[in-house]
Amino acid sequence: MITIGVLGLQGAVEEHLNQIKAAGEQAIIVKKPEQLNEIDGLIIPGGESTTMRKLMDRYGFMEPIKTFFELKKPVFGTCAGMVLAAKKLTGDEEAYLGLMDISVKRNGFGRQRDSFEAQLSIKGMEEPFTTVFIRAPFAEEIGEDVEVLALYEDHVVAARQEHVLVSAFHPELTGDNRFIQLFIEMVKESISKVEVKMC
Numbered sequence: 072m073i074t075i076g077v078l079g080l081q082g083a084v085e086e087h088l089n090q091i092k093a094a095g096e097q098a099i100i101v102k103k104p105e106q107l108n109e110i111d112g113l114i115i116p117g118g119e120s121t122t123m124r125k126l127m128d129r130y131g132f133m134e135p136i137k138t139f140f141e142l143k144k145p146v147f148g149t150c151a152g153m154v155l156a157a158k159k160l161t162g163d164e165e166a167y168l169g170l171m172d173i174s175v176k177r178n179g180f181g182r183q184r185d186s187f188e189a190q191l192s193i194k195g196m197e198e199p200f201t202t203v204f205i206r207a208p209f210a211e212e213i214g215e216d217v218e219v220l221a222l223y224e225d226h227v228v229a230a231r232q233e234h235v236l237v238s239a240f241h242p243e244l245t246g247d248n249r250f251i252q253l254f255i256e257m258v259k260e261s262i263s264k265v266e267v268k269m270c
């Protein structure tokens with residue numbers, strides 16, 4: 072069994088924990104940087120990225136998460152998590168963790184469309200996925216190593232770069248577990264790579 076940690080400073084933490092457990096894996100809430108040593112993959116949930124980055128600074132998460140990433144451990148950022156994972160933010164806001172080569176526009180869909188649902192086709196999934204967007208961002212520019220997994224109205228709303236996954240929507244708010252399964256596969260893949268290296 073693998074252990075996935077959900078950064079538990081703010082936002083939609085519980086829903087992710089439930090989905091991980093429902094998929095048969097172990098889930099813990101990460102409230103201190105030392106707990107990163109206990110997990111195989113990290114989810115940065117949706118919430119409010121400005122609040123979350125302040126709390127991450129306060130509890131000293133920034134460097135430990137970067138180290139976690141450099142060790143090739145998978146990270147999944149949903150919504151605010153996608154904002155925090157980006158290398159660039161549109162406008163003069165400073166990017167935070169810089170884990171994925173994307174430029175993200177916060178609240179990209181504007182006030183008129185604060186929250187909405189859409190049926191999207193996701194690369195690698197056969198049936199459409201019901202996506203829930205809540206004051207969601209999107210990626211405006213993507214680097215060449217970034218694989219686009221989903222578009223909504225021509226905007227990139229899900230992507231993967233090596234061991235980092237992001238979605239502008241909230242896959243934890245639907246009963247559909249295909250996104251968490253994708254992340255679990257990424258985590259298992261990363262563990263088997265480490266095992267191969269150790270033999």
Ligand SMILES: NC(=O)CC[C@H](N)C(=O)O
Pocket residue numbers: 116117118119120121149150151152154177178205206207208
């Ligand atoms: N649902 C969400 O995570 C919203 C993200 C929020 N608009 C932000 O920029 O942080």
